[in-house]
Amino acid sequence: MSPVYEFVLLLLFSNLLPLLLAAGFPRECPPSFPCGYLGDVSFPFTKAERQDCGFLPIRNCDDPLSHKMIQPQKNGTWFQVIRVTQLLSNPTTPFTTFQFRDEDLYALLQNQSCEAFRSNYTLPHTSPFASFSFAFTTTLVRCNRSLPFNPPTNMCNYTKCHDYNLYFGYNHSSSLTACTEVELPNKDVPDGINPFAFLTADVLIKVELTNECLDCINRQRGLCQLDSRERFYCAKSYASTLLAAGLVVLLVLVCCFWRKIFYPVFWRENPTHRIIENFLKEHGPLPTARYSFLEVQKMTNSFRNKLGQGGFGSVYKGKLPDGSVVAVKILSISKGNGEEFINEVWSISKTSHVNVIRLLGFCFENSRRALIYEFMPNGSLDKFIYEEKNELNDVHQLDWKILNDIAMGIAHGLEYLYRGCNTRIIHFDIKPHNILLDEDFCPKISDFGLAKICARKESLVSIFGARGTAGYVAPEVFSRNFGVVSHKSDVYSYGMMVLEMVGRRKNVNTDVDRSSEIYFPHWIYNRLEGNTELGLENIRNENEEQMVRKMTIVGLWCIQTLPSTRPTISRVFLRTKKQFFEELDIINGGLQIK
Incomplete structure (x- = not known):
């Protein structure tokens, strides 16, 4: 058989196989x-x-x-x-x-x-x-x-x-x-x-x-x-069986003349290795451990214990060789050629703060990417603040002192990301689902998949398109007519989250009886403006009433439409640590803090 004939045969087989699969078998249904x-x-x-x-x-x-x-x-x-x-x-x-x-x-x-x-x-x-x-x-x-x-x-x-x-x-x-x-x-x-x-x-x-x-x-x-x-x-789909048989035949053909056609391909440099080598030359050694995908499979027991799923991947419970329990996030969306991912790993792994999740390792093998974090036994904040119930679970409510400490801890973590790191990190996805709680309910900011990293001297950032979760995204992220995007976009998201902690519900709730209560920030704002009781449940004494008022004022202070009227995250952190009701001033329907 001549080399030209062999080459044509291989091309025909490799191109017809996918067509036969597509024509003969329907698309497989996803398991979920x-x-x-x-x-x-x-x-x-x-x-x-x-x-x-x-x-x-x-x-x-x-x-x-x-x-x-x-x-x-x-x-x-x-x-x-x-x-x-x-x-x-x-x-x-x-x-x-x-x-x-x-x-x-x-x-x-x-x-x-x-x-x-x-x-x-x-x-x-x-x-x-x-x-x-x-x-x-x-x-x-x-x-x-x-x-x-x-x-x-x-x-x-x-x-x-x-x-x-x-x-x-x-x-x-x-x-x-x-x-x-x-x-x-x-x-x-x-x-x-x-x-x-x-x-x-x-x-x-x-x-x-x-x-x-x-x-x-x-x-x-x-x-x-x-x-x-x-x-x-x-x-049951037989597509995988036919595909396996086809691959066997294809492998036989490749073995016959791989030296003539595929030798250069086999010896081409692995792009993943090149990306990492270039990064190491520019930035120095990565500060966290790197694992192979086989090691990730082993530490998660072949992904058997699933903790949850988000927009960017699934999270599994795992164990490191030293016995440490970890949470392993397998990313389902791979953007770019990996430079952004490695840069994110390098920057976040250099953070060290009690209110920021600790990155213990990562995996980067071509399109397979994983992040390995410390395990948080109490899970995410959302399951402790929303009141939805069904026949399978009950609401685990936290008292106001713990909720206030959580709000203060999140502000502390955001202030560190913006002022305490070697680089400034803007998270862009602050919400209850991304706040994890350890065994003592100490909050830790997690999920930096949308984060933007900028130099210490930069205060404004440039992003392409909107990013974040609906209901928490600042107006300027959607439209630059409201102002420029900066760390105050995280301040807005933080304020929306604090108001959800206060209301123990989503800020938009279509199940309430009165239309005036559908959007919680408006409802609670009107209560403050009228200097009336907040009318919230589970407030047991005057101290808790004052604590909830403080959290409410902080939340409203942070969600003002224009970034220029919002506080910096440093001022938010200072305000969460003290009372300041006498400084509340409502002027012409707009909230300002003196």
């Missing part, structure tokens, strides 16, 4: 996918654009500013999904629940309209792979007033509907000839005489997968499907 505030979700949920991967499609997963919408019935109405809870891997009690809001029913209940009792609330159609049931429902009895009827004595009676009476309570009889039963979702135990007090439009649905579907997902790592005769089968 991130969906904003819902977290990571998996089958039976699927993205709206991949409805072949499940039977409960969700849309807007990739849009951080939009509500996530779910379609419980095929080709049916889309509803705002509130939360998703999944535990499919447990062999004894696997379950899935999701909660959505029915806006039509919500409007009827809010207006206390008797139209809400006209019909039963129906479940989604049963899937071939699952059954649906309400988590919480109440049966009410609607009885026509024009027909004779003797109501049971143990039932509550609602008489404000013009053509019928409504009965609910215990041991109702289904043999009431003049009556119709109506089943509606409830949030509380039926009590009293007003059904609008315990009914809800936030519907919680349980999804129970069939045993064969659970076995397909958990044991066979497949996807539940129906064949042309509507019979169940577990679909």
Whole structure:
């Protein structure tokens, strides 16, 4: 066989193999996918654009500013999904629940309209792979007033509907000839005489997968499907098998004439090594340990204990050879050729502060990049301040003294990043999820994936495009019309976070009853302006009231629209350590601190 013929054959094979794979096999469904505030979700949920991967499609997963919408019935109405809870891997009690809001029913209940009792609330159609049931429902009895009827004595009676009476309570009889039963979702135990007090439009649905579907997902790592005769089968992709076979053939061909074609490629310099060598010549030795990806796999026990996931990667619990427990972040997004990553590792590893997470090592092998941090047993701050509950977890609330100390510690850490390091570091993603707590609830700033490093003498920075998390990003980061980007962008994010700590909720909360309370900074600002009580829960005495007022003032001080009116982080740190209510001055709707 001539060298030219061999070369042509190799080109044809290497180019046709991907085409055959793409034509013969569908794209594999991901085992799970991130969906904003819902977290990571998996089958039976699927993205709206991949409805072949499940039977409960969700849309807007990739849009951080939009509500996530779910379609419980095929080709049916889309509803705002509130939360998703999944535990499919447990062999004894696997379950899935999701909660959505029915806006039509919500409007009827809010207006206390008797139209809400006209019909039963129906479940989604049963899937071939699952059954649906309400988590919480109440049966009410609607009885026509024009027909004779003797109501049971143990039932509550609602008489404000013009053509019928409504009965609910215990041991109702289904043999009431003049009556119709109506089943509606409830949030509380039926009590009293007003059904609008315990009914809800936030519907919680349980999804129970069939045993064969659970076995397909958990044991066979497949996807539940129906064949042309509507019979169940577990679909597994054979693309990887064909690809492996193709690679074997390709390897045989390469072995035949690799010297003629690929010899120069095999001996080309590794670009990763060149990047590191150039950096070491310019900056000196890296101050932290470097690990191979094989060592990272070993320290995480092949990534078995997942602690969480963010926008830039997944975090796993691991252990160093000396027995130290660590958190290992595997980056899923690789930008540039690695120079920025190595520069970030070098700069952050030179930091040393009680309120900044300690970088213990890193991994950099071509596209594989990992960061190894000290382990924080109490996790992130967000789980201690938000009030959302579900049937699986309770809120762990911290007292105001600890919250105040956390706020002060974060300010101390930011001041160090800007003034205490050899370089100035602007974080650009200060939020509760990126504040980790050690065993004593000492806060540590983490996740420097968006950080900008600048020289000590620089106070302003240049960035391309907006960066950060919606709700915490300063106005000037979105539009330079508000001012220049500087460390005061972190001050803004810090202020928004402190206000969330004060309100123990997201700053934007659409679940509150009054529209004036939806945006918490406006609501708390109006309370301060009117010199009224803050009206917050769990404030036990005057000292705590003063502490919360101080935190509130600091938060409002930091989120002023123009960077020039915000304080420096050094002034914020000093103010968090002392009382200054007499210095609060509200002028023409704008907050200033004298």
